[in-house]
Amino acid sequence: MNLKKVLISACFIVWIAFAQGQSIQRAEPLHWWLGMHNPELQLVLYGSDIGDCEVKLPKAGMQLKKVHQVENTNYLFLDVEILNNAQAGTYPIELYKNGKKVLTRDYVLKNRDKNLVKAQGVHASDLIYLIMPDRFANGDPSNDSVKGMRETAVNRDSMYYRHGGDLQGIINNLDYLEDLGVTALWMTPVVTNDMPGYSYHGYANTENYEIDPRFGTVDTYRELGKELHKRNMKLVHDVVPNHVGLHHWTVIDRPSSDWLHEWDTFTQTTYKDQTMFDPYGTQADKDLMEKGWFVETMPDLNHQNEKMQKYITQSHIWWIEEAGVDGFRIDTYPYNDLAFMGKWTDAIRAEFPDFSFFGETWVHSVPNQAYFLGGQKVGQDVDTKLEGVTDFQLNYAIGDALNLEKDGANKLYSTVSGDYLYPNPLANVIFLDNHDKDRFFSTVGEDIEKYKSAFSWLLTYRGIPQMYYGAEILMKNFSRPDGLVREDFKGGFPGDEVNKFTAKGRTEAENDMFNHVRTLAQYRKQTTALQDGKLLHYAPQNDVYVYFRYNDKEKVMVIMNCSEEEQTVVLARFDEGIGQSKQMKNILTSESLNLPENVVVKGKQTLVFELK
Template identity: 30%
Template sequence: MRILKMNRLIWLPLIVFAAAIGSAAQNAPEVFKVDPPSWWTRSSLNPVRLMIRGKNLSGARVQALTRGFRVVGIPKVNERGTYILVDVAIAPIAQPGAARLRITTANGIARTSFEILAPLGRNGRFQGFSPADVMYLIMIDRFSDGDPTNNDPPQSRGIYDRKNKFYYHGGDLQGVIDRLPYLNDLGVTAVWLTPWYDNYDHPNQIELKEDKPSTGFHGYNPQDFYAVEEHFGSFAKLRELVDAAHRSGIKIIQDEVVNHTGPYHPWVDDPPTPTWFNGTKANHLKNVFQTWVLHDPRPVEELKRETMEGWFLDFLPDLNQKDPEVARYLIQNTLWWIGTTGLDGIRMDTWQYVPNTFWHDWTSALKREFPKFTVVGEVKDGDVVHTSYFQGGRVRDGADSGLDSLLDFPLFYAVRHAFAEGHRLDEVPKTLAKDYLYNNAEILVTLLGGHDDGRFMSEKGATLAGLKLANAFVLTTRGVPQLYYGDEIAMTGADEPTTRGDFPGGFPGDKRNAFSPTGRTREEQDLFEYIRKLTRLHTQLEPLKSGALINLYSSDQQYAYARTTKDAAVVVAINNDNKPITIAFEVGGARLVNGTRLADRLGSSKDVRVENGKLNVALPSRSAAIFVPR
């Protein structure tokens, strides 16, 4: 009995000790992810704030174990022990490669790494865009399938189906690389790609389309802000695309989202801070889209709050940029994509729903690191008063947003009304007459179409002649002209997602290849050649890239204007009527002297000559002319 008792006394501490070890092992810290995963030396933003996601991180201490890499300050750990927010400084002497981090808690140690990068060379990168460019919007999934092996990736099986208009169709980054020669031939100098963020890996049961699950093929519902969607390729493939585009003389513009996340982002059920979102999945405001209150000096505060803090469609979690940690995360994320890939510009989604104070900090950080970089914001509204309110250069809502450019939706609607629907053409110069409301109208992005609107050729009354005229105007007026993929061959599609149709010939098994002249119909080829002629004139003629816009003539269905620089002038005349007409107008504003002879570079009108300070221009029905002095 004494031996048995002694054995019990010996074994009891061992059992307790083993249980303690087991408990500690069970509660040992684990690291799942580090954001950002890398950063470069000699950055204007230093230290960098890391978000380390894992479990059992309560009470964690973080140590940097690599020369030239150190932890700054005291880490912050959220209440659930699932996130660490910690600053790390990267010294100029730090060598590119893996930097080691050790995370210690009372229950154990976890190790992870962070990549230190050499900064990318500036030559040919971070260029920005300007009115000298011709921009081309591509929805990645619907443009060209260059790598069928990523159509149904192992981590996201079952959401590729070309017969399902709401599923992935196979377009990818390799497809864009493959079509760079086509874009060069068309005259494109900048490509805007819809978001390439990693979206959810399964059907979306929250957002039903036609009573069926949808997917994130469009890219606007990110579940990881630091990863490339596997259906599109990899980060390495993105780098390859940017470099290949730059070698081809084409800039790359990223489509970014900072207003919201996708509904399946890990943050939704486990936010890094209590105020990471405006509301929670169970308790939040629904966005009412009453955007007029945003520039109202006497706003209805409830409406303003619902518009700024409400969740899009009642299910897209609204990020709270007033939380300093959210703001820091988003600012770093933008800088990371630019700094690691060499991007040239950003198109920012849903600009008006994010506070101006955040935008001020965001654009300031961006311009410090990349001074030539350009940003265009989406403010989808047809009212110039409303749209112009959001351009940078003036203090609004307590801060100057610093925004360079806007998508010119007021002009977009006027152009659609006139050239597609047959309304009065003078709606166009009347819209342009409000340019004084913008801080800089010359940098606005002028467009005919986009992925959120029905295509031009699906408008009631649209014709190929009208589409030609609309392109002639967009490619000769002030601003940065933007084309939408497929409009150069008159693709149709009245609503989502048919407006996001597959480019014919971009996918295995397509019956024809419209990337090639032999795969286009006669009408498509005629339109393609017309637009290509316009893009080349835009590139060749300096007044179309940088000249002042001067109105010369306006009536119900005719419009003439000049683009002038110090040394040159171009005169554009448009007849939107179904019958030919001769118009006469003074050209003194274009500084064209008597006797100057001008030729139509589009070839639809005869040469004209300045007489008594005027031009008499004979225009065929539904035609445009671009007159250049001989």
């Protein structure tokens, strides 16, 4: 792809549009609120040749502090302050040339919605359910294809095209998720992704303040948040500070030459996270990692540009306040400028003290993963303030353990033993699979006992558990190509022959798995020991791993047999964990019994006991 040809062509189209009449085509953020912690706001104005205009804010309450002109004369950046005497309403922005007013754009300040639940944070008490909206359920077929967008094709027979799933489809199925035991919903990005291909995944946004019209509207998104909160569930918003799509409006007509990280020729990131902390590494290698583009269609944003910093930060604050977002999942976290991410986190927490974040860190060791967290526990140059990460290390470990790798149980034990490197291990998100990885049912060879064991671990271990849509009904496949792990949830689309949202539509095996997950998830919701309780574990013997989750009121014992052979586990070894307990209840069968001397565990089986 020749980037210069794409941008020159796009700019020529923009120039023709400007020649037809001068106007302020954009003012971002779209609106703002009174009573925010930070009264200062950066307004981005965009219109034909407005860069040399004088700006006035004539209405009391919104004060102009400074006007920033940039290389591109189609932009003005305004530093404004919202004063204490400001009232909700419209505030005219007036542009003058040679003393004559040429343009006026009204800007809206709103009262904050005191009835809107938001910024609760996502914690170890939650169970996160990850959905790709395009592939889950279609609640509004009228928005499947939107005229004027670069990708209009809808083809459910293809893994590459859009399928028509949307926010209304998710709203229609929230009762299903509540019944399953889910307490937080994370969707892959829902902002506009007007790219010519693969736009369904959302990770190449072309707008910062719009919901993709094929998913719904901002009002639909607000409604989703409200419906979740009615059910005591939370909304996780997927943000991408590192990059945008090639057709983002600020890329087509860039404000300045330093808006993006630009190279003489296309330069892709090396994906080598080690360069960010290597004590012997070069700045050149670090720059390639952090400033290289993720892929050709995703330009890398320059976080050293202060206007860019404010643009990104304000857009993310906007979604929390506008839609009732409770937490952020941060895409491609290691590729961001970490000093900026610390400032970004501080700015958001200043507005929403209980808000929480977890960053995607697809790296390959515990120290690598810990480096991107806050607290500077492993000698970081800057404090990112990040509280949790997607725990890929435990993801690798559970796969090894249940695939009967040699000493697999010890892999789990050894991996979690590195938790001393994390500021708060309970804030890490643990998972079996996601939209980028093989579905775990396929990872374990479609072995039901192994798969049940995986969920027994996921819903009883330390951290915030996250499951991927359809995992509870045995959805399978490998991620080469990744579309295979992004299939539709059957029953969510008009014309589906079966409906997996109902017990009647599921097979006997699917219902058995669904009930296994639901039983553990609902038990976890009621059991604080499995939420923020302490973890006590024993070094595995004979590939049997035993651990306890406990607090002052509750105690849960988990016995994982990671071998194929039946094992007899002598409980006397675990006196420190068992303590004074005299009885045990099998959570999955509801059977209660007096504490025996031995417990027999079948091959590949995991048992979960509540101790009394």
